[in-house]
Amino acid sequence: MYRDxxxxxxxxxxxxxxxxxxxxxxIGIGTVGSGTFRVLARNQAEIAGRAGRGIEVVMVAARNLxxxxxxxxxxxxxxxxxxxxxxxxxxxVLVEVAGGTGPARDWVLAAIAHGKxxxxxxxxxxxxxxxxxxxxxxxxxxxxxxxxxVAVSIPIIKAxxxxxxxNRIEWVAGIINGTTNFILSKMRDEGLDFAGALAQxxxxxxxxxxxxxxxxxxxxAHKLTLLAANAFGTPVRFADVQVExxxxxxxxxxxxxxxxxxRIKLLGIARRREEGxxxxxxxxxxxxxxxxxxxxxxxxxxxxxxxxxxxxxxxxAGAGSEQTASAVIADLVDMARLDGTHAAQRVPHxxxxxxxxxxxxxxxxxxxHTSHYLRVPVxxxxxxxxxxxxxxxRRIPVQQVVLAAQEKTGPQVLVLTGPAPQGEIDLAVHALxxxxxxxxxxxxxxxETLAG
Amino acid sequence: MYRDxxxxxxxxxxxxxxxxxxxxxxIGIGTVGSGTFRVLARNQAEIAGRAGRGIEVVMVAARNLxxxxxxxxxxxxxxxxxxxxxxxxxxxVLVEVAGGTGPARDWVLAAIAHGKxxxxxxxxxxxxxxxxxxxxxxxxxxxxxxxxxVAVSIPIIKAxxxxxxxNRIEWVAGIINGTTNFILSKMRDEGLDFAGALAQxxxxxxxxxxxxxxxxxxxxAHKLTLLAANAFGTPVRFADVQVExxxxxxxxxxxxxxxxxxRIKLLGIARRREEGxxxxxxxxxxxxxxxxxxxxxxxxxxxxxxxxxxxxxxxxAGAGSEQTASAVIADLVDMARLDGTHAAQRVPHxxxxxxxxxxxxxxxxxxxHTSHYLRVPVxxxxxxxxxxxxxxxRRIPVQQVVLAAQEKTGPQVLVLTGPAPQGEIDLAVHALxxxxxxxxxxxxxxxETLAG
Numbered sequence: 001m002y003r004d005x006x007x008x009x010x011x012x013x014x015x016x017x018x019x020x021x022x023x024x025x026x027i028g029i030g031t032v033g034s035g036t037f038r039v040l041a042r043n044q045a046e047i048a049g050r051a052g053r054g055i056e057v058v059m060v061a062a063r064n065l066x067x068x069x070x071x072x073x074x075x076x077x078x079x080x081x082x083x084x085x086x087x088x089x090x091x092x093v094l095v096e097v098a099g100g101t102g103p104a105r106d107w108v109l110a111a112i113a114h115g116k117x118x119x120x121x122x123x124x125x126x127x128x129x130x131x132x133x134x135x136x137x138x139x140x141x142x143x144x145x146x147x148x149x150v151a152v153s154i155p156i157i158k159a160x161x162x163x164x165x166x167n168r169i170e171w172v173a174g175i176i177n178g179t180t181n182f183i184l185s186k187m188r189d190e191g192l193d194f195a196g197a198l199a200q201x202x203x204x205x206x207x208x209x210x211x212x213x214x215x216x217x218x219x220x221a222h223k224l225t226l227l228a229a230n231a232f233g234t235p236v237r238f239a240d241v242q243v244e245x246x247x248x249x250x251x252x253x254x255x256x257x258x259x260x261x262x263r264i265k266l267l268g269i270a271r272r273r274e275e276g277x278x279x280x281x282x283x284x285x286x287x288x289x290x291x292x293x294x295x296x297x298x299x300x301x302x303x304x305x306x307x308x309x310x311x312x313x314x315x316x317a318g319a320g321s322e323q324t325a326s327a328v329i330a331d332l333v334d335m336a337r338l339d340g341t342h343a344a345q346r347v348p349h350x351x352x353x354x355x356x357x358x359x360x361x362x363x364x365x366x367x368x369h370t371s372h373y374l375r376v377p378v379x380x381x382x383x384x385x386x387x388x389x390x391x392x393x394r395r396i397p398v399q400q401v402v403l404a405a406q407e408k409t410g411p412q413v414l415v416l417t418g419p420a421p422q423g424e425i426d427l428a429v430h431a432l433x434x435x436x437x438x439x440x441x442x443x444x445x446x447x448e449t450l451a452g
Numbered sequence: 453m454y455r456d457x458x459x460x461x462x463x464x465x466x467x468x469x470x471x472x473x474x475x476x477x478x479i480g481i482g483t484v485g486s487g488t489f490r491v492l493a494r495n496q497a498e499i500a501g502r503a504g505r506g507i508e509v510v511m512v513a514a515r516n517l518x519x520x521x522x523x524x525x526x527x528x529x530x531x532x533x534x535x536x537x538x539x540x541x542x543x544x545v546l547v548e549v550a551g552g553t554g555p556a557r558d559w560v561l562a563a564i565a566h567g568k569x570x571x572x573x574x575x576x577x578x579x580x581x582x583x584x585x586x587x588x589x590x591x592x593x594x595x596x597x598x599x600x601x602v603a604v605s606i607p608i609i610k611a612x613x614x615x616x617x618x619n620r621i622e623w624v625a626g627i628i629n630g631t632t633n634f635i636l637s638k639m640r641d642e643g644l645d646f647a648g649a650l651a652q653x654x655x656x657x658x659x660x661x662x663x664x665x666x667x668x669x670x671x672x673a674h675k676l677t678l679l680a681a682n683a684f685g686t687p688v689r690f691a692d693v694q695v696e697x698x699x700x701x702x703x704x705x706x707x708x709x710x711x712x713x714x715r716i717k718l719l720g721i722a723r724r725r726e727e728g729x730x731x732x733x734x735x736x737x738x739x740x741x742x743x744x745x746x747x748x749x750x751x752x753x754x755x756x757x758x759x760x761x762x763x764x765x766x767x768x769a770g771a772g773s774e775q776t777a778s779a780v781i782a783d784l785v786d787m788a789r790l791d792g793t794h795a796a797q798r799v800p801h802x803x804x805x806x807x808x809x810x811x812x813x814x815x816x817x818x819x820x821h822t823s824h825y826l827r828v829p830v831x832x833x834x835x836x837x838x839x840x841x842x843x844x845x846r847r848i849p850v851q852q853v854v855l856a857a858q859e860k861t862g863p864q865v866l867v868l869t870g871p872a873p874q875g876e877i878d879l880a881v882h883a884l885x886x887x888x889x890x891x892x893x894x895x896x897x898x899x900e901t902l903a904g
Binding site: 039047050154158161163167294308316322323328330337342346351357 | 487494497502504605613614616617685746747758759767768777780781782799805807
């Protein structure tokens with residue numbers, strides 16, 4: 001009988017761990033889990049060719065075992081006990097793609113305590129429990145990788161932690177929630193109001209039945225937390241992010257922004273200032289000619305300003321089964337390319353070694369310093385001068401004042417200011433609101449030029 | 453006398469190499485070299501905080517020693533003998549930023565033979581001698597890193613080799629030469645012809661006195677060679693790239709493309725097809741609404757289509773002193789984060805291990821398959837139908853035929869075709885050229901939709 005001469009070789013005694021396949025246990029085989037399984041199978045040869053060894057799923061925990069069996073087939077042991085996978089002696093890496101924060105925290109900490117590396121795409125988990133999880137991983141000498149937690153298809157964590165390491169990062173700003181970007185694109189393109197655009201997003205599967213997490217900016221804030229930590233070498237601190245969603249955004253402001261040459265995007269922004277760091281998620285005006293204004297539909301785009309690199313930008317899908325799998329598997333390849341000890345030590349979890357972490361304080365809302373857009377409903381068009389004079393008298397740096405070309409509403413004065421602290425803007429708007437010329441609630445939005 | 457308690461500790465015996473600073477020898481202290489030196493000094497603390505140890509320039513080779521001394525100061529030994537640095541026992545890594553291909557090849561090979569890692573931003577060197585250099589590095593167990601060789605500020609090599617490792621890459625397409633993008637942006641924005649835009653680029657320092665290397669597409673082809681090798685796991689093969697620059701591009705075509713809703717960009721494209729791989733640099737029409745059409749001035753932008761990730765895009769400066777330093781130093785941090793052996797073995801030079809390299813053949817020009825733009829000078833406007841009929845009769849998939857809104861030239865018929873092999877387009881255009889309706893040379897350009 002013919003025997004392939006290579007296959008007939010006896011296995012070498014003492015093959016180092018780096019030469020045998022990396023053994024993966026998965027918790028969760030839903031959208032991301034099944035995508036990961038599928039891509040690992042489909043691109044097996046290319047992935048092993050890049051990693052230098054195979055990556056094998058050896059065990060899967062799932063809630064619905066028959067459904068899971070339909071996805072992974074007969075050859076892979078299934079369990080409905082996630083902890084069994086997290087602590088099993090036969091796995092090198094736990095891939096946690098079940099989501100949630102309570103049980104996921106327990107599984108991840110158990111895996112770490114058992115010396116397993118962890119790959120997760122769970123931004124909520126890391127934004128809320130990252131400090132604890134990374135500390136445990138350091139203590140046990142394992143890696144916790146999470147490229148899939150932010151802007152899934154884009155290797156942005158790698159860019160920040162490894163690609164831009166020469167730089168003092170000045171700011172990171174991004175469209176990091178696809179659902180809200182889809183809604184904002186619809187509002188602009190089709191003149192819809194928020195509710196109408198949200199309904200379309202839900203009908204098309206771009207928004208969940210309960211969309212609060214996305215539209216209130218929480219999801220973007222989770223991701224911003226991780227971006228900021230890696231950019232500045234600060235601890236993960238979700239509670240410090242000023243979060244404003246798009247639920248209060250009116251179609252009239254999308255149209256007025258357009259009239260002024262801007263588009264409204266939900267931005268996550270982390271900016272280093274002398275006194276501390278601004279951490280904020282908010283709908284903001286972006287110049288229409290800016291590349292960020294052309295990140296449309298459900299796509300994500302992130303800009304990073306480094307002192308040496310200048311501005312770089314990263315664009316791609318922010319969600320999706322195989323798009324997230326792309327990130328999860330890249331993390332696995334990173335681990336497969338080194339033995340465990342070196343994989344764990346190579347890059348610190350937040351880019352900086354513990355001794356070099358900085359304690360930049362988060363600035364309060366009043367100290368945030370940007371240009372502003374104001375929309376001021378007035379009783380008559382000729383009150384435009386009164387509004388301008390009122391603001392100038394309060395030393396708001398007014399740059400442009402025009403009447404809105406809106407027919408449906410009463411006359412509206414649009415104001416663009418130069419950079420000013422939010423505290424001063426708030427005071428001026430509060431006073432303006434009480435002035436006799438003003439016919440309704442004044443709307444304020446930040447303006448971000450995203451220039452060098 | 454007060455002694456700092458930390459400094460007064462005796463050095464530990466047997467400190468592993470990974471704990472002491474990474475010792476760098478530089479060849480070249482021109483634009484890139486001085487930028488690298490400056491950024492290493494300025495961001496010393498942050499870089500060490502990320503790398504886990506310091507990165508120190510211990511030796512510099514330069515042609516002009518007094519000038520070099522003015523940049524690096526008194527503390528660093530200078531020599532005018534690059535080989536002295538390349539082979540010196542006191543360095544761990546050679547940073548080659550002198551440029552050129554002949555002597556640089558000798559220095560790099562000598563450093564490798566002496567067990568040094570190499571960091572270079574020299575795309576010409578790697579495009580022409582990469583196969584030899586990478587083979588030598590494998591043999592000697594050292595790393596050759598070259599993030600600065602392509603789109604300097606953008607960590608695109610890292611994205612391809614490490615960030616997108618889950619994917620079968622389908623294509624890479626990019627604006628990877630800033631000089632030509634600056635010229636094309638000027639031609640469009642100011643209606644200049646090629647010569648006028650080139651003169652402006654030269655006056656502003658965006659083009660060399662001898663601009664041939666850039667405007668004839670050679671520089672872009674060097675970079676495309678490296679992108680393609682990392683995308684597909686193919687050897688570096690500059691000779692296989694079909695190269696067309698922008699020297700023959702006419703202002704009238706920039707304007708006509710605009711009329712049709714397109715912009716002309718010099719693209720480097722590597723596309724996997726069933727029969728092989730297309731490798732080509734060429735001016736091409738890109739839809740005006742496409743993100744790539746908004747990469748303007750001297751900026752670079754690269755799109756990558758992966759089967760799992762979908763399309764991702766990377767944008768940033770493609771040249772500059774500190775922008776290139778950002779990439780060179782990122783490579784050094786990668787090396788500093790591991791000891792030498794592991795740093796060398798972690799990621800294969802072209803992303804794939806030697807046994808997994810593929811031998812996809814480069815497709816000839818005639819087999820390249822794209823849509824096309826034709827500009828056909830005719831004797832009279834009513835010959836538009838004759839042109840359309842002529843092409844249809846030769847089974848060219850004509851999608852749009854319009855008259856150019858150009859007043860300066862005679863009547864011009866503009867044609868957009870569907871995808872067709874270049875060979876068929878060439879034959880049809882050759883025949884059309886001889887037809888009685890045609891009043892001058894027919895211009896053809898490729899159209900790239902850069903869609904999924």
